[in-house]
Every structure is written in C-alpha cells, then in structure tokens.
Amino acid sequence: MFFASDNTSGVPDAILAALGRANDGFSMGYGADALMDQVRARIRTLFEAPEAEVFLVATGTAANSLAIATQVQPWSAIYCHRHAHIEEDECNAPEFYAGGAKLTLLEGIDAKIDADAFEAAIDAAPGGVHHAQPGILSLTNLTERGARYSVAEIARLAGIAHAHGLPVHLDGARFANALVAEGCTPAEMTWRAGIDVLSFGGTKNGLMGVEAVVLFDPARGGTNRAWEFELRRKRGGHLFSKHRYLSAQMDAYLTDDLWLSLARTANARAARLETGLRACGARLVHARGGNMMFAEFPLKGHAALRQAGAMYYDWPAPPPHGAGPDHAHQCRLVTSWSTTEAQVDQFVDTLKGAL
Amino acid sequence: MFFASDNTSGVPDAILAALGRANDGFSMGYGADALMDQVRARIRTLFEAPEAEVFLVATGTAANSLAIATQVQPWSAIYCHRHAHIEEDECNAPEFYAGGAKLTLLEGIDAKIDADAFEAAIDAAPGGVHHAQPGILSLTNLTERGARYSVAEIARLAGIAHAHGLPVHLDGARFANALVAEGCTPAEMTWRAGIDVLSFGGTKNGLMGVEAVVLFDPARGGTNRAWEFELRRKRGGHLFSKHRYLSAQMDAYLTDDLWLSLARTANARAARLETGLRACGARLVHARGGNMMFAEFPLKGHAALRQAGAMYYDWPAPPPHGAGPDHAHQCRLVTSWSTTEAQVDQFVDTLKGAL
C-alpha cells in the first residue's frame, strides 16, 4: 500500500524494453542521437507545435529551473503560488539557476493561483530600478495540492501575464494526469492557453528520470532561447553524454499513447480511492484533480493503516502530541500507474475497519 | 569503428539486468533506497574508507562541479591544468556551482600538472583581500590527453596543496582505466595519496549516466560537507526522485569487479590499437595512460579511415585548408569496454593499407 508519492513507483516494462533496444551499438552523445530526433518530432506533432524546441533533462527541478531561467533575468520576480513546487520543494534551485531572482508568492485555494490576486500583485509592482522586475508567471498543473486548473483558468492567468509582457511557464510534473482528467489536447492545455514554456513530466508517470522542456516560442523577444537553454543545461551539468537513454525512455513513453494510458490508470485508482474514502466518512481537503488527494479522517484510522503497512505522508504536519484516536488528521495520498485496485481496496477496507 | 569517445558505447548486460531487478515494487526516493545503502557500503570497503560519504549523480560535470563547490568559496582560485575537463569542457559549470570562483590554469606535459609550476603559482599567490584566495587543487586521472598520473605524482602534488592548506579533488571520469593501468588499489590512488574528494566515474566505463562523489574527509575544516553536498546537489537539480536506478547501476558496476574488468578490456583494446598504430608509423602525441590516445599520421590515412566509416575526432583542430595527403595530422582515439579486437584490427588494417 504505497501512497507516499508517484515517484516511489517503478517503470513499465515497455520502458525497460526501450532501454534494452537503445543499448545496441555506438551512438553519438549529448543529444545528437537519432532517437532524440524522433522524440522531438513526436512532441512537436503531439503538441501541434512544429516550431517548438524540445530538450530532455533527468529531474523535475532541473526542468523547472532551466525553463524559468531561460525566460527571466537575475533581477526578475517569478510569480508563483505560495505552495508551488519551485517555492517549497526545490531548495532554492530556481533562484540558483536564475542568478538570484526572487519568487513572489501568490495566494489561491487548492494551490491554484487566484487570478485577481495575480492581477492585483502585478498591477501593484512599482517598476522602478529599486524593485524586482516582473519576470514570469509559473503555474503548476496538477497543483501541489492535487487540484487541476481548467484550460479556461490557465488561459485567464496567462492572459493577465501576457497583457503585462510576461511569459508563462507550466510545471507539468503531473501534466499527463491533469490532461486526461481535463479531457483536452496537449495544445489546448499549453500554448493555445498561453503557455510559453512547459516542463513536461515523465518521471512521476512511469519513467526512471526523464522530463522534457518544451519551448513553444523559442525566439521570444528576439533572443535565441533554444541555444541559451542548451548552454544553461550544459552549464548546470544536465546534458547527458549517453543521452540516448533519456531519448529512448521518452520515445517509448510517447509511443502508442503509453503516457496517457499510464495517467489514466493512476487517475482511475485515485478516483476509486476517493470513493472509498468518502464512503468511510473521510473528508477531502482539496478538490481532487487527478491522482493525488489530501484526506482527513480520525487518527485511529491512520493508526490502523500504518499498522497494516500503508505508506503515505502526514500533511502538512504530524499529529499534535497527545491527540486522541478521534482527532481528525490530514494526510496526502498519491496513486500511480502501478497502483493496483487491490491496493486501493485494501487501504479502504483497513480504514473502514478502524472507523 | 567508433573511437570518438568512450561515452558513445552502451552498457553491459549486467547493468540492464540490474535495472530490471531494481524495478520491482515501490521504493522510497531521493537516495533513501536500500540499494544506496549497499552502494555506500561497497565504496567504503573498496576504498578502505569507512568514514567516507558517498553520493550519486548522473553526469561528470555535476560530479566535478558539486565536489569542488563543496570545498571552496566564491572568491577562491581553483588550480587545474590548462586542459582540464573542468576548464575546457564544462561550459563554466564549475564557476556556476562555486558562485563565480576562478579557475587558475597550470601547465604541464600530457595535461599533467607540473608540480614545480603548481608550487611556484601557489607560492606567488599574494593572499591579500584584492586577490582570489587559493581554494583547491583539481587533478584529472586519466588526464584529458590520455596520460596517467602515477600514485607518486599524485602524492607530490597533493602534498604541495596540503602544505598550503588546500584540499585536493580528483576528476576520475576515467578513474578505472587509470587504476588498472597503474596497478594499485583505489585507496592508494586516492586518500592515501592525499585526495580529499573524488569524482568516481561510471558513465565512460559502462554505465548509462552514474557518477559517485566520494568525500574522504566529510568534516574537513569542522564543516558538515556531506550535508552541504546534499543541499548543493538538490539545489542543482541533481537529486533523483527515483534514485534506485542510479543505485542499481552503481551496485552492479561494483559487483564481482565488473568495473575493473570493463576498464581492463578498454585498456587492452587501446594497447592493441597503439601497437598497431606504431607499426603503421604513426606517432603518439602523448604518453598513453589507459584507454585514450592522440595519434599523428598522414592525412591520406585519415581519409581512408573516414571512408571506411571510422568515427573519431580531429584533435586539436581540423586539418588546415589545402593540406596534402602526406600532411601529418593529429586525432584523438578512445576505446571502451565494448570496443572489439576486430574493430581495432579493422582500424589498423585500414590505416596500414592507406599509408
């Protein structure tokens, strides 16, 4: 019963098989492998974006930090939600890559940026030489609280950003989960809604450690941001010599809609889990947008689950000292492509038995 | 006939198999996997260094940059050879990670630092507030010109560094090749000779993209450099969520001396190639220390090899315009664990036929 994170799961056999195939013979390194050409073509087709530039890195933090750094300056403000991954879980990597830029935090329920709050913040930015200069808006979909921006919500936020001359980044560590839940196309959730640069996650959805950065407008502002990205990636130590092993994974991920099918499975398990939790009387703290939920139920339920070996995080904090068995306590639960119905049912049954 | 680089080769079956085994079930991420405990124990035993701290990253540039940054300050001078990888091939990554530190370049034949030159340089460092402060000595073994430092040479250089209060880093991207050629133990080539921090390469010797950083003295100067390394790694985007896939590779690499046997094969192929080249009248530009050599022979030989499909780099530069078939031209040739005797022989026979 592993519900700690989607990154505790392994990879599907198709990914292992792709690594095996890619292993034959010699291959030029550093992204000059033939598989990368194929990946680039696939992503351009998938996103209906023939001009897009595509790069692979191995971690989400690298993808986000490099994607953002390529769009801003060291004196920029990076607008994001108070609970964005780039704010809370990347140990100042965005600041590092962006040369000391500042994350300016916005509020909003379910870790979704409130559009009015964003507009008010950017309208209030004083602009003069003493202040951080508005630089970019960074969204996360699914959010860090498991909710989902609709296409319309993304478009509204991106519209505000663009009206103020700012590009928009989407942290899509769980892009696939958001996409299949929203039921739209990749283009609709990204550039058609105003996204300029995307961290297209693979790791949480079944790869060993591969994320694509997609620059939808690589010449924005008259600058060669694609080449800048390449230099920043190398300078960050994120350019793989044996790049084919990243390409092979991403290629297999995109073949025969594997990535969508993995996300659908994860979301379906989450839906089953939500249904079960609600049937037990648990409360969902945030609107569930895909494969992650935050639930509240009595401590005695948690005790029974821990006892039965369930793995998941207390969230946002451990229970207070001396809390009794009926204390309502919150946790985070994440499903993945490899979560089984049996695991979900065991979890729910254990909880049901305890309450 | 792939002699362009050892990173154009694939990985042995044992590595693929290890990935398959590691793929079973759920596993906690970010280095908390059980396989990492095993890797740590193996490296400590291998290096006879029970106090050493061990971390995995995916690229050599990350390993070097993080290893060095953990030892120096932004106002430091990093002493290295003019042809060190950190100077020539990492796009200012060491400067980036070390907050703007300065690489101070030293001379020496075969890309080995001349000890007298180093001593003279560090003795001449003025020390006051206006100047970069001597920070670290970084060696590379094998060097970027394919030569090898002996244990005694390392010890002499490290002795000078230590006498001036400086730690010593070893870029061991080809550590295995140097080690088996030198015929010493890992401890002898590292901490016993004065190395404080090692980039222990795996990628060039048969992994997909795994390097270990080994801190032999993680509390040097009273600072918790191990924890600092962890924070720097995360902040650099180099901490893998699905860390088990790095651990699994390194674990297999160290099992049953696989890593040594891979390096022995690469070196043996290089020796065979050197013998063949010399028999053709080619000149070796630098002393060969392991699996890489720089050879000079007439352009007509190069033409025949290119015609036959041989892949390798002109080095340091393409032939001048208008150079005739007898023009002596230099190139770099690298063998790997997957280079076959047949490939070597085909290369030599092609060259022999052309000269």
Add this chain to the structure above:
Amino acid sequence: MFFASDNTSGVPDAILAALGRANDGFSMGYGADALMDQVRARIRTLFEAPEAEVFLVATGTAANSLAIATQVQPWSAIYCHRHAHIEEDECNAPEFYAGGAKLTLLEGIDAKIDADAFEAAIDAAPGGVHHAQPGILSLTNLTERGARYSVAEIARLAGIAHAHGLPVHLDGARFANALVAEGCTPAEMTWRAGIDVLSFGGTKNGLMGVEAVVLFDPARGGTNRAWEFELRRKRGGHLFSKHRYLSAQMDAYLTDDLWLSLARTANARAARLETGLRACGARLVHARGGNMMFAEFPLKGHAALRQAGAMYYDWPAPPPHGAGPDHAHQCRLVTSWSTTEAQVDQFVDTLKGAL
C-alpha cells in the same frame, strides 16, 4: 518643503570639514588609513563591544546584502517582514550577494514582524534537503512604515531566532532615529537584545554615503566572518581605495554625539509635523517611531501642498482616477536633520488652509 526622504538632505558642515581635514597628504588605501582605526575604536566603545569588527561601505543596500551574505548560505531562507527594505527596495541585491538565497516573508503591523508569526513559520520549516534551510532573521528599526521595535520586542524576536540556531541582522538605516526615540544605549538595542550583525546607517542621518557594518560576533560558528566580510566586500566592488573619505565622515559623525543630535533634530521635526497633522484632522496610518510617518488626509489637502511645492511620495499608490477632493489619500512624510521648523510649519499651515 522636502519630505520625500531623509536621503534628499545634504550633510552638516562638520562632515564637510572632516573631509577637508582628511584630504591632507597621502594615505594608504583600502581601509588601512589611520582614521579607520579611530572609527573602529569609537564604534567598539560606543557599542560596548570590544570584540566587534567594523567595516564601512557606501550604501545601505551594500551594507545589508554583505552583512546577511556573510551569515547565510545560498540555500538559506532569510526571514524578514513583507515590507522590509531588503525585500521591496533592493532589486534582488540580497539574493545576489547570498548566492540565490530566498527571502521568506513574515507579516506584522506597522512593518514589525509578528513574533508569533515568526515562531510559527520557523517551527513549520520542514528542514529536509528539499527545502530552503532557515538561515537568518533580519529586522529593520525604524521599520519601513516608520514604526519602532522596542528593545523588548527585538529581544523576543532574537530569542526565537537564537533558539532555532539563527543569527539576527538589524537593518539600521534609521538606527539613530530609533535609538534616540527609544532612549536606550546602542548596546541595549543591538547585541544585548540579541543582534549579531548591524547595518549602522549614516547616510540617511547626515552623511554623503557611509554605512558601517558591525559584526558583534565575528567568529560565530567557528568561522572567520570578519575576513569573509572583507573578501565579500572587495568582491562586491565595495572596498574603497581612498577609504579615508569614508572613515573621515564616520569619525566626524561619531564625534561629540553629532549622530545623536542629528537624529534628535529629525525626530523633533517629525513630532512637530505629527502634531500639526493631527490638528488638521489627518490620520496617521502607522505608529510613528521616529522621523517618518504615513498620513491620510483629503486630496484637496494634497493638492494645496503640491501646489505650494511640497515634495513627498504618495504611499502606497497614487490616488485612484476620478477621486474627488474629499477622498482620503495616504502619503509618506520623512524629516531629516536639515528639516527646519519653518518648513514643518509651512507644510502644516498649507494643509490647514486647504481643509
């Protein structure tokens, strides 16, 4: 009627005279001037801190950024008020000097950090490798809204910081104004209350551009932070070759309590202004702690003042379009050592006449 900022005022004759005296003959540069020895001794005596290290720079942003950078790491969180100068008015300089550290913003009325909010924030800091590590607490006295921390309030906040292992910085751009209003000694407002490093402002209180950084505990954590400060200052381009002109100003500033008398004058003018404003029915938005206040009164009052040539800033924003003459509008008013009673009275009389 200049109430825009205390930095729009000039310097007293004593400062000009000191520059003239310092100009005689040759003097070794870079802080090795004899006047600097005298400044150091004066500040140690004044603060009853014989071990303190003292350095001069020319701007408040340099003082704050260097002071903080010397205490933290690039992966640190710097706790400060949402309206701190380091957050709002230094164009990411603290992030630049601290290598990409993060400013973590706290709430509190009158721009004074709420101690409970600080304690809650630091208690909630998760601590693991994914997150910014708590690094320092930075206070500002007077605050950016003109209020004043009492010695007890500083001590409470510093106590929380210290209990969590954090040092405490005080941005004292208006330290003199706070001190004379509080009626305590320099030691009481700083190290005795738990301040570890102080930006001791001179510019806003009558110097051309001189601030001292005082390290009360230059060996905190076993590190030579004084030497680190010197290197950081030089590397930031803030070490003056003709340092004597900084020393001379600071020396004269501290002679015969000139600095205290300047601050007393500025505060007295502010008190007179407050009295006059209140008599006109204006509202003070924040508690006035020294020489700066934020007042709200009808737009027709502002119109008359602007018409009469009064200089000051709308704060936090210009009046909304179409606001009528009775619209209550806020502004910032700052007095300095050179503000005269006549200027204050003219301001008040003008306002009175308009309302």
Add this chain to the structure above:
Amino acid sequence: MFFASDNTSGVPDAILAALGRANDGFSMGYGADALMDQVRARIRTLFEAPEAEVFLVATGTAANSLAIATQVQPWSAIYCHRHAHIEEDECNAPEFYAGGAKLTLLEGIDAKIDADAFEAAIDAAPGGVHHAQPGILSLTNLTERGARYSVAEIARLAGIAHAHGLPVHLDGARFANALVAEGCTPAEMTWRAGIDVLSFGGTKNGLMGVEAVVLFDPARGGTNRAWEFELRRKRGGHLFSKHRYLSAQMDAYLTDDLWLSLARTANARAARLETGLRACGARLVHARGGNMMFAEFPLKGHAALRQAGAMYYDWPAPPPHGAGPDHAHQCRLVTSWSTTEAQVDQFVDTLKGAL
C-alpha cells in the same frame, strides 16, 4: 615620498569646493539630481557621443564588473591580459557580477595583449555547447604594467573582436594619463577605435571615489543595456541615494579640463622620475606609458629609500632571502597629480646617493 599608488593621494581643492556647493538644500536621489544631467551632457560632448549613456559608481571594480556584466552571459569567456586588473586585483568580482563567467587570459609584453595571440585564441575557441562562449574583449589603458596602447593598437584588437562578434571594454582607471600621453581625443581612444563600453576613471586621477561607465552603444544587440546597467548597479548596491556627491565631483573634474591637467601633472612627474632613475643607472622593466613605472636597481638603493621614508611596492615580489646589497631588485613607482617635483627629486637624490 609616496609612490605606492595614485590612490594614496587626496583630491584637489576644486573637488572639495564642488562638494561644498552641491551640499546646499535638498536634492532628489538615485541619479535624478540636476548635476547628473550636466555630467551626462559633458561626457557626451567630450566623447563626441551624443547617444552614449553615462552612469556613475564609486569604485573601479564596480565600474569594470558592471560594465562587463552588461555585455556578456554567465557562460561567456572574457578575454583579457594575464595581468589585467580584473584578473589579478578584483577578488573574482567580474566573475561574481557576470554570474560565473570565465576570464580567459592572454599574453603580451608590458601587459598589453598581443593581437596575434588574441586572434589565435578566439579562432581556436571551439564554439560548441561544452565550452565557454567568446563574450567580450577587455583592454586596460594604461596597462597594469604602466604601458600604453596606442590608438592603432586598440583599433587592431577591437577590430579582431568585432570581426568575431565581440564587444570591447576598456578599463580606463588611468584613462586620463593614457590620453594626455597619447595626445589624442577621447573619441579617438574609445569608440572611434572600437571601444563599446568604457570604465572612465576618476579616483586615481584626483576624485574621492567616482568612476563613470560610458556605454557608447547602449542598444547593442537590440537590448536595452542602459536599463540593464541601471538594474545591475542597483542590485550590486552601487546606486547612491545621495548621488549628487558623485555628480558634483565628476562635474568639477570635467570643468575647465581639470582632469587633463591633473593627468598631465602626474605624467610629468613620472617623466622626471624616469629621467632621474635612468641617470642613476636604474633599468625600467616596462615601457612607461604615463604615470607608472617599474624600475630595477640594487637593493642598497632600496634600503636607502626605505630608510628615507619612501613608500612604494616591491614588485612583483619582495627580495629573496639573503640577497646582497648589489642584488638587482624591482619595484613599482606611481606618481599622481599631487606628487611634487621636490618629492621626485628627493627620491632620485636619495637613490643616487646610495648607488
């Protein structure tokens, strides 16, 4: 007998007087003072560059670092002489401001870059993603060894840089001394010869601490580098609130050719010193281009001078242990606007008496 540096001298009375005049009344800060408008106009006229943008800072290190950072990227190579001030005397400030860019060192006698060496270096730059990208050429005139580039030499070097798409920076800490010695116009030594950005020194030639940065082509590459400079200056803590005191000094410096007359005096004293030294049999190590020279004469001469109170630096190093009175030893000697003929004569006479 102060020959240690031109920055050990004071400032002329005209500068003090200008400070006194500027001190009257209130003045808007941060460069919005009326005197700065005048300075800008003066410099544009002086350099025949009506489009140039002009900014003031207080130190040469700030001027150089900000000037260069505005032209390059963190992954750039900054070409300069091995003995450039930015390499040897700024404690990694250029690397800091340029986000970790790399200084690539060139050779050449008298600290003048050899044009062929520069061309060879830049032609050999490999260009790919693994390497620092050529970013800028930085010259120094007078050089750090006291020599002078002719206008033709500057033009040749700048021509090579421009042919490779690189801008050119001139560190003009001793620009005035070079200019009056060369006998050309400011335009001829700068933009007409290919200089894109100039650090126009004032401090070493009679100001307290004022340097101008002049951007001759502030829109180079379609970027608003003037605004970028302003943001970088603020972010570096180099924007003065009471900016009028910088403006006033620079304004007086440029009035009635004061700056040229100060430099002529310094150079004349240096010429007198050179003549005297040669008459004593001393050897000049480098060609003297202005107000600085490096002389070699027996240790007994040094002993007598030290005994008589002469201040100057051994250069490049103190005499070896045990060197006898006839050992030929080198030193650096710098004159300034305030050096008197009597001081020079006393120096020469003392030396003459000892040899």
